[in-house]
Structure formats: structure tokens, C-alpha cells
Amino acid sequence: MTRPPRCLPLALLALATFALTACGGGGRDDHRLGRGETLLTVVGSGHADAAPDEAAFVIGVTAIGANAAEASRLDNEKMQKVMASLRGLGVAQDKIQTRTLTLERIDYGADRGKFRANNSVSATMKASGKVGEVVVAATQAGANLLSGPTLTVSDPARAGAASTAAAYKAARARADAYAAAAGLRVERVLAIRDGGQQSIIDVAETRMMAQAAPVSAPPPPPPFSPGMNRSDASVTVDYALAR
Numbered sequence: 354m355t356r357p358p359r360c361l362p363l364a365l366l367a368l369a370t371f372a373l374t375a376c377g378g379g380g381r382d383d384h385r386l387g388r389g390e391t392l393l394t395v396v397g398s399g400h401a402d403a404a405p406d407e408a409a410f411v412i413g414v415t416a417i418g419a420n421a422a423e424a425s426r427l428d429n430e431k432m433q434k435v436m437a438s439l440r441g442l443g444v445a446q447d448k449i450q451t452r453t454l455t456l457e458r459i460d461y462g463a464d465r466g467k468f469r470a471n472n473s474v475s476a477t478m479k480a481s482g483k484v485g486e487v488v489v490a491a492t493q494a495g496a497n498l499l500s501g502p503t504l505t506v507s508d509p510a511r512a513g514a515a516s517t518a519a520a521y522k523a524a525r526a527r528a529d530a531y532a533a534a535a536g537l538r539v540e541r542v543l544a545i546r547d548g549g550q551q552s553i554i555d556v557a558e559t560r561m562m563a564q565a566a567p568v569s570a571p572p573p574p575p576p577f578s579p580g581m582n583r584s585d586a587s588v589t590v591d592y593a594l595a596r
Contacts, residue, residue, distance in 0.1 A: 384543055384544065385543070386543070386593055387593065387595075389595060389596070390540060390593040390594060390595050391535075391537060391593070391594040391595070392543070392591060392592075392593065392594075393528055393531055393532070393539075393591070393592045393593075393594050394589065394590070394591050394592075395524050395527045395528050395531070395589070395590055395592070396524065396548070396587060396588070396589050396590075397520045397521060397522070397523035397524025397525070397526075397527060397587065397588050397589075397590065398520050398523060398548075398585065398586065398587045398588075399516050399517070399518070399519025399520035399521075399522065399523050399585075399586055399587075400516050400519060400583050400584060400585045400586070401512050401513075401515035401516040401519060401583070401584050402512075402581040402582070402583055402584075403506045403511070403512035403515075403581065403582055403584065404480075404506075404579060404580075404581055404582075405480050405504035405505055405506050405579050405580070405581075405582050406479060406480050406506060406507050406579075407477055407478070407479065407480055407504070407505045407506070407507050408477070408478055408479070408480040408484045408501065408502035408503070408504055408505075408579075409475060409476065409477045409478075409501055409502060409503045409505065410475065410476050410477075410478075410487055410491075410499060410500065410501035410502055410503075411452060411473055411474070411475050411498070411499070411500040411501055412435055412439075412473065412474055412475075412476060412487075412491050412496050412498065412499050412500075413452075413453070413471060413472060413473030413474070413496065413497070413498030413499075414428055414431040414432050414435060414471070414472055414473075414495055414496055414497060414498070415428070415469060415470070415471050415497055415498070416428035416430075416431060416469070416470050417459070417464055417467050417468070417469050417470075418467060418468055418470070419467055419468075420467075420468060421456055421458075421468045421470075423468070424456060424467070424468040424469060424470040425456060425470050427470070428470035428471070428472050429472070431472075431494070431495035431496075432472045432474070434494040434495050435474075435491055435494040435495060435496050436449060436474065437494070438490040438491060438493065438494040439476050439478075439487070439490070439491070441490065442478065442483050442486055442487060442490055443478065443479070443483060444476050444477070444478045448476060448477040448478065449474050449475070449476050450474060450475050450476075451472070451473075451474050452473045452474055452475050453471060453472070453473045454471070454472055455469075455470070455471040455472075456468060456469070456470045456471075457469055473498060480502075480504055480579045482577065484502055484577045484579075485574030485576060485577040486574045487502075488574060489573075489574050504579055504580070504582065505582070506582055509584070512582070512584040513550045513584050513586065515584070516550060516584040516585060516586035517547075517550065517586045517588065519586070520548070520586040520587055520588045521545075521588050521590070524588055524589075524590045525539070525590070528590065528592045528594075531594075532592075532594050535594070536596070537594040537595060537596055538594065538595060538596070539592050539593075539594060540592070540593045540594060540595040541592070541593050542590060542591070542592060542593075543591040543592065543593055544590070544591040545588060545589075545590050545591075546588065546589040546590075547588060548586065548587030548588050548589060549586070549587065550584060550585065550586045551584070551585045551586075
């Protein structure tokens with residue numbers, strides 16, 4: 354009597370396992386189109402406005418002396434007065450940062466043979482009514498270079514989140530419109546791709562290069578209006594449409 358091959362049960366077991374795997378693989382993959390679904394890719398853009406709450410200036414002083422030591426001393430004295438005026442307006446010490454320090458010999462013009470020292474700092478303060486006073490206070494203290502203010506939002510992530518949400522809502526609205534026109538509906542989201550964000554910063558530029566002449570009374574500060582900063586965002590979304 355011939356004994357049946359022992360490999361038969363193993364073959365049957367493998368076939369059964371394959372069948373079960375095939376049946377179990379029929380579930381829907383949330384990242385792929387299912388049967389009867391149509392792919393729609395749309396791009397949405399949105400923006401959000403936020404009031405800037407910080408203002409940054411670049412303020413510098415220049416001094417000319419008969420020698421390098423004198424030029425440096427005069428320049429340091431001027432900058433000390435400028436920094437004291439900034440602190441008097443509420444600018445914290447850790448918000449004042451040195452930007453440039455230069456000392457050079459003058460080889461031309463009426464000051465030929467003398468030395469010129471330059472010192473500039475950046476100062477960041479709260480965007481308030483005192484911003485205009487910075488221009489007056491700095492020039493009164495001896496500054497002869499002033500640039501700014503650059504108005505920024507101290508929490509850009511909050512403004513960015515609002516523009517991102519607006520971009521996604523715009524993308525969904527476009528998808529619903531396309532689906533309705535085609536007699537379909539948005540079934541689900543397949544993928545979301547961030548298109549990045551861009552912040553548009555308002556820069557109110559005030560530049561002064563001439564030495565400020567001392568006056569008996571300081572002039573009134575220039576008007577200051579912070580306005581709004583805009584944050585733009587875009588997003589690409591893949592939707593699955595179905596009837």
C-alpha cells in the first residue's frame with residue numbers, strides 16, 4: 354500500500370493561508386484610490402493679518418578725531434548717550450545689540466590724516482506710541498544714522514496657523530465646487546502637502562545721515578502707525594471623489 358506524500362497537508366495549508374491573506378487585503382487603503390473613486394488635486398491659498406507688536410531700529414554714531422584713540426573715545430561717549438536714551442524709553446538692555454564697530458584712517462578731503470570711528474546697534478522695543486520718540490531721543494543724544502522701524506509680530510507661529518487654516522478651507526471649497534460640477538462628492542482626503550508660508554513685513558524706513566544739530570527743545574516725534582502684517586500660506590490637497 355502506497356503511503357500519501359506528507360507534503361500535501363503543508364501545500365493545502367499554504368494555499369489556505371494565501372486565500373485568507375487575499376481576502377484580508379480587500380480593506381481600503383486611506384492613501385490610495387478605491388474602486389469607483391476619482392482623484393482630484395487642488396491648491397488652496399490663504400492669508401491672515403496680525404498687528405505687529407515689535408519695532409526694530411538700527412542706530413549709529415560717527416566721530417572724527419585727530420588720532421585713533423580720540424575718535425574711539427568720542428564715538429563711545431556718543432553711543433553711551435544714545436543707549437541711555439533708549440533705555441529711558443523702555444528698551445531693555447538685552448534688546449540692544451551691537452551691529453558694527455569700525456575705526457579707519459581718513460585719506461581724503463578736509464579731514465585727511467584724521468580717524469573716523471563708527472558704532473551701530475540694533476534696538477527692539479514694543480510697537481507703541483514711543484516708537485516715534487526713538488527718532489527724536491536718538492538724534493538728540495548724538496546719533497547720525499537711523500534706519501527703521503522694522504515692524505514684526507513676536508509670535509509668528511500664531512499668525513502662520515491662521516493663514517494655514519485659511520489655505521486649507523480654500524482648498525476644500527475648491528474641491529467641493531469641482532465635485533459638485535462633476536456630479537460627485539468629496540469622499541475623503543488622500544494627502545496634504547504644505548506649500549510653505551511667507552510673512553510680509555512692513556518696514557517704515559527713516560534714514561538720517563547728517564549730524565543732528567543741537568536744539569533748545571526737542572522736535573515733536575514723527576507720527577507712528579503700526580498697521581498690519583500679512584502672513585500668506587498655500588497647501589496642496591489630494592481628494593478622493595465618489596458618487
